[in-house]
Amino acid sequence: MLGKGLLQGLAVTAKNLVGSYHDPARYVTQEYPEVQPKLPEAYRNFPFLVSETADDPMGTLRCVACQICEKECPPQCIYIEKSKDKKPDATGKAQIYPAVFAIDTAVCMSCQICVEVCPFDAIKMDQEFAIAATDRFGGLLLNREQLAKPNAYYHQIHPTEAAEVDERLAAERRAAEEKARLAAAAKAAAPKPAVPAAAAAAAPGAARPAPAGSTAPAASAPVDPVPPPAPRPPSP
Amino acid sequence: MMLPDPAATGLARVRKIEGAALGLRTPAFAPEEGAGDLLEVSLGPHHPSTHGVFRMDVVLDGERIVRLKPVFGYLHRNHEKLGEGTSYLGSMPYTDRLDYLNSMTNNWAYALAVEKLAGIPVTERAEYVRVILAELSRLLNHTCLAGFLMQDCGCSGTPLMYAFREREKILDLFESLSGSRMMCNFQRFGGCRVDPSAEWLAATRTLVDGYGAFLDEFEALLSGNEIVMARTQGVGRLPAALAVNAGVTGPMLRASGVGHDLRKVDGYGVYPRFNFRVPIGRDGDVYDRYMVRMLEMRESISILDQALRGLPGGPILDPKAKQRGLRPKAGEAYGRIEGPKGEIGFFLVSDGTGNPTRYRVRAPSFVNLTILEDLCLGHSVADAVIILGSIDIVLGEVDR
Amino acid sequence: MILAAAAPASPADAWLERAPLLLRDALTGWLPDALRPWVAALLSIATILGVFGLLFAYMTLAERKILGRIQNRPGPNRTGPFGLLQPFADAIKALTKEDIVPRAADQVLHFLAPVVLVALSLIGLAVIPFGRNLVAVELEASVLYFFAAGAATELSIFMAGWASRNKYSLLAAMRALAQLISYEVPLLLSMVPVVVVAGSLSTTGIVAAQGGWAAGVWPHWHALTPWGFSAFGVFMVAALAESNRSPFDLPEAESELIAGHLTEYSGFKYALFFMAEYLGMAALSAMGVTLFLGGWQAPLAVLEFIPSYVWFGMKLLLLLLGFIWIRATFPRLRIDQLTRLSWKFLVPLALVNLVNGGLWAVTSDWTGAAGVARWVVSALLVVVPFVVLGRSLTAGYGPRTYRYASP
Amino acid sequence: MTLLLAILALVCLVPAVAAVLVRNLIHSALLFVLAWLGLAAFYLAVGAEFIAFAHALVYVGGVSMVVLFAVLLTRPGRESALPAPSAQRALGGLVAVSLVASMLGSSIFWTRLPSVEPTPPVPLRRLGELLAGPYLVALLLVGLILTVALIGGLLLAAPRRPSEGGDA
CATH class of the missing domain: 1.20.5 (Single alpha-helices involved in coiled-coils or other helix-helix interfaces)
Known part of the structure; x- marks a missing residue:
């Protein structure tokens, strides 16, 4: 009979009207500035550069300016200039560092491919989303000083992932030390082929694609037989 | 370089058969003698119901449409050409932006094409996860479509808000898994980027279990509503023959009574292991298109239920599969899946370098949109709006 | 406000019931006799403007709030406590916005349309008895006056649409005309049996005819009789269409015609259209209350201690809530379906109802078994046409069953 | 009372004359609405309440819509075409004047003037x-x-x- 469907519809809306006062499932709006969204751990927005310490972000950047991310970035929003000199990295090895590292967040599409391809765990995705600016170039083109954030911050926003990364880096470091020790012993005894690092296989993050770049990862690079000073004094 | 002779290319031919294209076009409604003046209205590119920047140049006799020309390209951004200059991995996030409601299925279709091209096997667990995500996408897409369609019919936002309420839940799942709500960039060659956790699977299970109840309520609001039926039944009929000849796919084709579903036809992924049905319509009108989607969602719920139950363990991504610096042997491959809007396919030609030499997208929205004029002729402006709504287009995919 | 001839019953003498009159007397008592009726008239105009102006303001808020709640969201809640100052913020915004008139527009008509519309939506309120003693103008043919005043509202919508020189607006203008021609007829036809049964064309007379209770509990409201129920339904559907509300908001039709006749209006003129829509809706609802829901009469004798104007207000708000609820639920009809609904369903229903109302008037003295027969016959005269006409109206439409492709 | 009637006569006549003279058909139709309203006010002034409201209802609510609809359907929103030739205009004017004259004459010479006391409505x-x-x-x-x-x-x-x- 005419009107049955209409009455059914009215019943549904009435149910929602009443339900919105007592049923949280029917009243789903969050009032944003007061109620901040609960971001899931996986949430990603724009990339940032991981530095080991907060005191000296520029001195402890993990980035070695290998330029893989620059090459792989689909919208090509990353610009890197290698340094002329070398600075010791977290493991104490002298490394090239980025003299210029800039990301144009107006171009970035938050795809996180830079994170996936980075062999040094130097670039990660941030969760800061309220980044409006009135100046397109001054406000949205971020340089390395603005991009650098300490590892502690990384732990804060992606705890699980950061723990995995730290574990993996520690394993790589241990493997490197082991290799360095073996190499030192071998040099003392006789020339012997270098042992390939099993660091990546030992790493727990199986989902992470194996680094297969032209630039050698830290683990397989020959490391000076210097004990790694974890907390380093700030470099000039 | 010499320009090709226009007569030798398709261009001249297309112009000639305009008006009687396909030989199946509804007889053109010539304005009657003595009928009032015709009114030419440009619906769009800024119009509440064109679902983006899309224009319909309409010639009206009163409110009846005598001519309609769809004009698109306002959102063209060189997607396919960009794909030829980008590495295989680098194109993956761009596919998110085709049909931005269904990045998961776009990713899958593209991954499938690359996997075919490079011969990369996919892990068992990833196949299941892909099915789960594709069916969630289907739920999301069809729910949103129903909401948008009803908005075009003139509802004051209520069905749309209910649709978005449920969509939020699915988007939350996508976000907690992939990190982004809509631009998931989740599939990789040989599997998926992240392994879903047990909590995620439990949350999905909750959603799937509750979705049927939502659909019941949604249908109580709309499916039996006399106004909805009066507005949508008999409007925008698409005959099965025209649908097939025009290359229409997806729910739109099935609403016209053709039971063509790539999940059954190709049996890609692990779909043959699931037990589901393919609903088909009879009249091919707007109501059938709406109802076929409603019924497809019920089937999707059943597929999700089976996939969640049968999800195997193991790695989510083939550790040997190369993502970066992929250089497939020279050759070509076409990967297609049954996306929520129809057959979404990627055609790739490799010459052995790191980029494809040809990158082509078969976008269902675009192909389905080509018959808009045939559907709209003789109907009123109000009908044209809901016919367009029932085609289910996303301009990101139409214009690429 | 003219003191209606009220029976000296106790509820009519209650202090609260007489409060508006006492207030008026207190305000005008010190004036010379010659001036008093004029000031009193001005006072009633000011009261109607004030009350309905506020009603308009808070109707917009209530509509947005209720729509919000129905759609699982809070609605406006930022301006003042619970968003209560929102209407005023909106008013300030509308007043301070730039008023844009297209160069090609018909300047005079473009300006006149909103003004005429608001004026026409207001003058109908003069004859509504808002309470036992509250009616601004007492006329012998006040029902006719009301509909004559309301008849021209769509004319101004046409003016707005045509004068804008916008193609969407022009389509809206055509729709408004078609809609008006179609729905004026059932609106008037549904009112006729009430006049026949009440034996009066004056609103106060019609309300007076609905006083009292059958068996002490069943009010003599027209909507509570079979013919009256049907007439009430037809009246409210036509009222929805007359006030261009969803599902009959075709002239505005935002998903098809952008904003229809309002496309080229901005600022305060736009707000005037808005105001006219709500005032028209309130006026038609007030007429519906007067004709069918017993006007200011209380539903039960024991509830008569509540002043009559409160009862009227509650009934009015109830109907307005219905308007909002319907807007939140239904999609829009198409123009041909709209006219078909009127000519093939509402008008025949109202015509049958004319006979029905006439029978009811003739058989007013039947009691006992004959009284029951009267009810049964009247009910049949409503249900049978409804089912038959409804079936023919929905012929060709209906739920479908679907097949599944064979694997 | 006479003054009121005179004003009302103006309200009726001015729009009516204007309606004939303006070129724009829509304006013309809307001016007619004004004239009809003036007529309704006339009825009201002489106490014929019912007739006045019925007149407004039928003419303003119904007839005007039909007129506008007809105008729009035949000539959608366009200014009326060329001005009529002068001979035609003169002829039209002649017909109009003679019609008005005969009506006025008949009402003045062959109708008994109403008594001073208006009949009660x-x-x-x-x-x-x-x-x-x-x-x-x-x-x-x-x-x-x-x-x-x-x-x-x-x-x-x-x-x-x-x-x-x-x-x-």
């Missing part, structure tokens, strides 16, 4: 009784004529059947 109830009693046949006849006109109009305006109109 007929009460509404009495009007209804008159219409349903002595004048019932006339009322029904008018209704019948209107119905016939309506059906005739429908038949003329209805679109041709598909069987006649070919494959439409």
Whole structure:
């Protein structure tokens, strides 16, 4: 009979009207500035550069300016200039560092491919989303000083992932030390082929694609037989 | 370089058969003698119901449409050409932006094409996860479509808000898994980027279990509503023959009574292991298109239920599969899946370098949109709006 | 406000019931006799403007709030406590916005349309008895006056649409005309049996005819009789269409015609259209209350201690809530379906109802078994046409069953 | 009272004359609405409440819509075409003037002027009784004529059947 469907519809809306006062499932709006969204751990927005310490972000950047991310970035929003000199990295090895590292967040599409391809765990995705600016170039083109954030911050926003990364880096470091020790012993005894690092296989993050770049990862690079000073004094 | 002779290319031919294209076009409604003046209205590119920047140049006799020309390209951004200059991995996030409601299925279709091209096997667990995500996408897409369609019919936002309420839940799942709500960039060659956790699977299970109840309520609001039926039944009929000849796919084709579903036809992924049905319509009108989607969602719920139950363990991504610096042997491959809007396919030609030499997208929205004029002729402006709504287009995919 | 001839019953003498009159007397008592009726008239105009102006303001808020709640969201809640100052913020915004008139527009008509519309939506309120003693103008043919005043509202919508020189607006203008021609007829036809049964064309007379209770509990409201129920339904559907509300908001039709006749209006003129829509809706609802829901009469004798104007207000708000609820639920009809609904369903229903109302008037003295027969016959005269006409109206439409492709 | 009637006469006549003179058909139709409203006010002024409201309802609410609809359907929103040739205009003017003159003359010379005391208005109830009693046949006849006109109009305006109109 005419009107049955209409009455059914009215019943549904009435149910929602009443339900919105007592049923949280029917009243789903969050009032944003007061109620901040609960971001899931996986949430990603724009990339940032991981530095080991907060005191000296520029001195402890993990980035070695290998330029893989620059090459792989689909919208090509990353610009890197290698340094002329070398600075010791977290493991104490002298490394090239980025003299210029800039990301144009107006171009970035938050795809996180830079994170996936980075062999040094130097670039990660941030969760800061309220980044409006009135100046397109001054406000949205971020340089390395603005991009650098300490590892502690990384732990804060992606705890699980950061723990995995730290574990993996520690394993790589241990493997490197082991290799360095073996190499030192071998040099003392006789020339012997270098042992390939099993660091990546030992790493727990199986989902992470194996680094297969032209630039050698830290683990397989020959490391000076210097004990790694974890907390380093700030470099000039 | 010499320009090709226009007569030798398709261009001249297309112009000639305009008006009687396909030989199946509804007889053109010539304005009657003595009928009032015709009114030419440009619906769009800024119009509440064109679902983006899309224009319909309409010639009206009163409110009846005598001519309609769809004009698109306002959102063209060189997607396919960009794909030829980008590495295989680098194109993956761009596919998110085709049909931005269904990045998961776009990713899958593209991954499938690359996997075919490079011969990369996919892990068992990833196949299941892909099915789960594709069916969630289907739920999301069809729910949103129903909401948008009803908005075009003139509802004051209520069905749309209910649709978005449920969509939020699915988007939350996508976000907690992939990190982004809509631009998931989740599939990789040989599997998926992240392994879903047990909590995620439990949350999905909750959603799937509750979705049927939502659909019941949604249908109580709309499916039996006399106004909805009066507005949508008999409007925008698409005959099965025209649908097939025009290359229409997806729910739109099935609403016209053709039971063509790539999940059954190709049996890609692990779909043959699931037990589901393919609903088909009879009249091919707007109501059938709406109802076929409603019924497809019920089937999707059943597929999700089976996939969640049968999800195997193991790695989510083939550790040997190369993502970066992929250089497939020279050759070509076409990967297609049954996306929520129809057959979404990627055609790739490799010459052995790191980029494809040809990158082509078969976008269902675009192909389905080509018959808009045939559907709209003789109907009123109000009908044209809901016919367009029932085609289910996303301009990101139409214009690429 | 003219003191209606009220029976000296106790509820009519209650202090609260007489409060508006006492207030008026207190305000005008010190004036010379010659001036008093004029000031009193001005006072009633000011009261109607004030009350309905506020009603308009808070109707917009209530509509947005209720729509919000129905759609699982809070609605406006930022301006003042619970968003209560929102209407005023909106008013300030509308007043301070730039008023844009297209160069090609018909300047005079473009300006006149909103003004005429608001004026026409207001003058109908003069004859509504808002309470036992509250009616601004007492006329012998006040029902006719009301509909004559309301008849021209769509004319101004046409003016707005045509004068804008916008193609969407022009389509809206055509729709408004078609809609008006179609729905004026059932609106008037549904009112006729009430006049026949009440034996009066004056609103106060019609309300007076609905006083009292059958068996002490069943009010003599027209909507509570079979013919009256049907007439009430037809009246409210036509009222929805007359006030261009969803599902009959075709002239505005935002998903098809952008904003229809309002496309080229901005600022305060736009707000005037808005105001006219709500005032028209309130006026038609007030007429519906007067004709069918017993006007200011209380539903039960024991509830008569509540002043009559409160009862009227509650009934009015109830109907307005219905308007909002319907807007939140239904999609829009198409123009041909709209006219078909009127000519093939509402008008025949109202015509049958004319006979029905006439029978009811003739058989007013039947009691006992004959009284029951009267009810049964009247009910049949409503249900049978409804089912038959409804079936023919929905012929060709209906739920479908679907097949599944064979694997 | 006379002053009021004079003002009302102006309210009626000025829009009526303007309606004839303006070029824009829509304006013309809207001016007619104004003239009809003035006429309704006339009725109101002489105490014929019912007639006044019925007049407003029928003419403003109904007839004006039909006129506008007709104008829009035949000439969608366009200014009327070329001005008529002067001979035609002169002829039209002559016809109009002679019509008005004959009407005025007949009313002045052949109608008894009303008495100074206005007749009391007929009460509404009495009007209804008159219409349903002595004048019932006339009322029904008018209704019948209107119905016939309506059906005739429908038949003329209805679109041709598909069987006649070919494959439409």
